[in-house]
Amino acid sequence: MLRARWQRSILFRVIFSTVTFTIVFIALLGTVLFNQISNGIYREKINASVTEAESLAGYDQGQLYATQYLAHLKLATVVAQILRPSTPSVDTAPREVVLLGSLRGKEGDQTYNGASGNLDVRSVPTSFRKLVQKSTNTHWVRANVFYKNGLTQPAIIVGSEIVMPPGTPYELYYIFLLNEQQTIMGFISKLLWVTGIFSILVIGLLSWYVTRQAVIPLRDAAEIAEELTAGDLNRRMDVQGQDEMARLAISFNEMAVSMQQQISRLENLSRLQQRFVSDVSHELRTPLTTIRMASGVISESASQLDPAGQRSAELLASQIARFESLLTDLLEVSRFDASASILESKETDIGSLIHQTLDHLQPGDATQIRLHLPSEKVVAEVDPRRIERVLRNLIANAVDHCDGKPIDITLVSTQKEVAVGVRDYGIGFSEREASRLFDRFWRADPSRSRIRGGTGLGLSISLDDAKLHQGSLKAWGAPGLGAHFVLTVPRFPGIPIESEPISADPNEGKPTSFLSFDEDDI
Amino acid sequence: MTHIMVVDDDQDLAEMLGIVLTGAGFEVDLVNSGDQAITLFQASKPDLVLLDVMLPGLSGIEVAKEIRAISMVPIVMLTAKGDTHDVVLGLEAGADDYMVKPFNPSELVARIKVRLRRAPSTGTPTLRIGEVEIDQVAHTIVSRGKSIPLTRLEFDLLVALAKEPGRVFTREALLDEVWGYQNATDTRLVNVHIQRLRAKIEDDVDNPTIILTVRGVGYKAGASGE
Numbered sequence: 060m061l062r063a064r065w066q067r068s069i070l071f072r073v074i075f076s077t078v079t080f081t082i083v084f085i086a087l088l089g090t091v092l093f094n095q096i097s098n099g100i101y102r103e104k105i106n107a108s109v110t111e112a113e114s115l116a117g118y119d120q121g122q123l124y125a126t127q128y129l130a131h132l133k134l135a136t137v138v139a140q141i142l143r144p145s146t147p148s149v150d151t152a153p154r155e156v157v158l159l160g161s162l163r164g165k166e167g168d169q170t171y172n173g174a175s176g177n178l179d180v181r182s183v184p185t186s187f188r189k190l191v192q193k194s195t196n197t198h199w200v201r202a203n204v205f206y207k208n209g210l211t212q213p214a215i216i217v218g219s220e221i222v223m224p225p226g227t228p229y230e231l232y233y234i235f236l237l238n239e240q241q242t243i244m245g246f247i248s249k250l251l252w253v254t255g256i257f258s259i260l261v262i263g264l265l266s267w268y269v270t271r272q273a274v275i276p277l278r279d280a281a282e283i284a285e286e287l288t289a290g291d292l293n294r295r296m297d298v299q300g301q302d303e304m305a306r307l308a309i310s311f312n313e314m315a316v317s318m319q320q321q322i323s324r325l326e327n328l329s330r331l332q333q334r335f336v337s338d339v340s341h342e343l344r345t346p347l348t349t350i351r352m353a354s355g356v357i358s359e360s361a362s363q364l365d366p367a368g369q370r371s372a373e374l375l376a377s378q379i380a381r382f383e384s385l386l387t388d389l390l391e392v393s394r395f396d397a398s399a400s401i402l403e404s405k406e407t408d409i410g411s412l413i414h415q416t417l418d419h420l421q422p423g424d425a426t427q428i429r430l431h432l433p434s435e436k437v438v439a440e441v442d443p444r445r446i447e448r449v450l451r452n453l454i455a456n457a458v459d460h461c462d463g464k465p466i467d468i469t470l471v472s473t474q475k476e477v478a479v480g481v482r483d484y485g486i487g488f489s490e491r492e493a494s495r496l497f498d499r500f501w502r503a504d505p506s507r508s509r510i511r512g513g514t515g516l517g518l519s520i521s522l523d524d525a526k527l528h529q530g531s532l533k534a535w536g537a538p539g540l541g542a543h544f545v546l547t548v549p550r551f552p553g554i555p556i557e558s559e560p561i562s563a564d565p566n567e568g569k570p571t572s573f574l575s576f577d578e579d580d581i
Numbered sequence: 582m583t584h585i586m587v588v589d590d591d592q593d594l595a596e597m598l599g600i601v602l603t604g605a606g607f608e609v610d611l612v613n614s615g616d617q618a619i620t621l622f623q624a625s626k627p628d629l630v631l632l633d634v635m636l637p638g639l640s641g642i643e644v645a646k647e648i649r650a651i652s653m654v655p656i657v658m659l660t661a662k663g664d665t666h667d668v669v670l671g672l673e674a675g676a677d678d679y680m681v682k683p684f685n686p687s688e689l690v691a692r693i694k695v696r697l698r699r700a701p702s703t704g705t706p707t708l709r710i711g712e713v714e715i716d717q718v719a720h721t722i723v724s725r726g727k728s729i730p731l732t733r734l735e736f737d738l739l740v741a742l743a744k745e746p747g748r749v750f751t752r753e754a755l756l757d758e759v760w761g762y763q764n765a766t767d768t769r770l771v772n773v774h775i776q777r778l779r780a781k782i783e784d785d786v787d788n789p790t791i792i793l794t795v796r797g798v799g800y801k802a803g804a805s806g807e
Binding site for chain 1: 597598601604661662682683685686
């Protein structure tokens with residue numbers, strides 16, 4: 060999902076990358092800053108602590124030696140004095156003292172071991188003690204010290220060796236608590252965190268705001284372009300100010316206007332064209348009526364004419380009939396083009412419509428027509444005039460091209476669709492021809508197709524009729540193997556077909572579906 | 582001799598119609614404009630009017646209206662556009678039937694003969710639907726003591742329904758019975774004339790009691806008053 064958003068939204072991408080980079084940058088900056096500050100603060104404290112511890116240790120050593128010469132000064136008293144907790148004052152930080160018998164001593168004397176106040180003597184880490192024992196220098200370490208009441212405190216431990224008279228080595232540790240420093244560092248760290256998070260938020264918001272400024276007009280443009288594509292040619296972008304976005308909006312709107320003009324120009328042209336076809340067809344009807352009546356009168360008195368005159372009268376009559384059907388088809392086409400066709404659906408028995416069509420066509424005894432109809436009645440709510448016209452076209456075509464071989468007419472119905480297939484085994488057609496089959500006035504074979512007349516508009520009108528029903532008309536053909544035309548229409552108007560119960564390609568799926576019908580239903 | 586008035590601005594077509602109709606045994610008057618048509622109609626009192634819808638000056642629809650205002654003579658319209666509003670307008674103006682150009686001359690003659698024929702009065706000479714009494718001999722109808730003028734087609738339509746009071750007629754059946762069409766599907770003819778008939782004989786056109794609509798099927802006669 061994140062990936063999809065990444066790919067689909069510039070806004071998301073910009074904010075995501077800006078915030079990521081900001082987080083990394085601020086984290087680095089914060090770490091460096093924190094370390095610098097903490098080093099500075101602690102170093103000062105350490106220096107002060109070491110100096111103080113050295114001076115204290117020197118004084119303590121002096122006091123210890125003094126016990127050897129001054130009778131009133133008892134060793135135990137001095138040790139107690141050393142281990143006395145510091146008196147808290149304004150300029151001295153609280154400190155603690157630990158005195159431990161060095162393990163370097165021969166006897167390992169531990170008599171004077173002790174710590175000031177409540178401090179646990181085990182607060183001094185063993186590793187640090189080893190370091191102190193190794194040399195006579197002063198050493199320091201940062202460690203947590205703990206009290207007998209369980210309290211733990213950060214501290215600097217400064218250790219050095221001290222000699223307990225008469226000569227026993229001891230370790231003296233001064234412990235300076237770092238409470239104050241830790242409070243300061245805690246405060247600084249909090250400050251850094253707050254500043255960091257705040258900066259990230261601000262930068263995130265800023266990038267969101269800035270990107271939106273650029274992206275919103277783009278998004279609007281995309282939406283409006285989509286609406287234009289969907290057909291709402293009156294949509295325009297808002298033009299605000301004079302910046303680049305305004306320029307985008309202006310050019311976008313100019314494009315839309317020019318597109319709209321172009322489209323309406325073409326629409327006008329095509330409407331004019333349709334009107335023209337329709338008007339011409341209508342205008343031709345009055346003279347055609349006169350001609351037709353005249354031809355009728357001539358035919359009636361044909362017996363008084365010589366043979367040439369008689370034949371001429373026949374030709375006149377048949378050509379007028381052809382002219383008339385051409386005109387009718389032309390009007391039908393212009394009605395489809397103007398989307399003025401209306402479906403007049405009613406319950407129709409498709410089987411009897413097929414019989415009716417065959418009665419009309421009277422294909423003659425030379426052609427064998429095999430019907431494959433289901434035993435029960437197939438009723439669909441269709442426009443019978445249109446369906447009859449499609450069937451008439453398909454069957455007439457099959458009869459014209461069957462080459463003396465039989466024709467199969469199949470009727471199959473499902474819950475939602477009715478399909479009629481017309482299959483011949485005649486000359487068929489090539490793939491190249493198939494693509495032009497439904498074109499107006501296109502004829503597969505100019506040398507032979509005018510035998511039966513036909514206007515050249517039949518299949519085009521049939522296809523329009525099928526589409527008007529929200530159905531389909533599919534064709535399959537192969538040279539020398541014949542052709543298969545399949546009309547599929549919904550059984551109830553307004554519900555588009557979902558499947559085609561008969562496949563136009565006889566090699567596809569169930570081979571020759573009508574054969575299985577033969578066995579099951581007839 | 583039966584007298585037909587042909588109103589058409591196309592002189593050649595009018596002349597041709599004259600030739601065909603004369604050949605079929607009618608006496609024909611030719612008129613080329615709507616204005617002349619009314620004057621001539623009053624002078625010659627034809628038995629049927631053949632009327633082109635598209636006329637210069639007074640249009641065919643207006644001519645039909647004016648003729649219908651003064652006479653119940655059958656009117657057949659000629660039109661080049663069979664699928665337009667013009668047809669419905671013409672029928673509403675009072676035309677009984679229409680022919681779409683180019684028509685078959687023999688079909689035209691047949692249609693004219695249907696319009697001119699007197700329905701053979703079979704069975705009882707008087708029929709009744711509700712308040713309406715139909716005299717098949719005198720070709721008149723009386724509703725609540727008032728005589729109502731009907732065109733011959735309207736009369737035929739009413740008789741067809743009244744003759745079989747229980748039967749529901751589909752529009753196709755009525756087209757066959759009254760207009761003489763076979764396998765016709767243009768139901769506008771029936772709808773328009775049923776409306777015209779209702780306007781003349783029903784008390785409330787929106788709640789008809791004499792000619793009832795059977796939804797999805799067609800029409801039937803209302804309950805007989807007897």
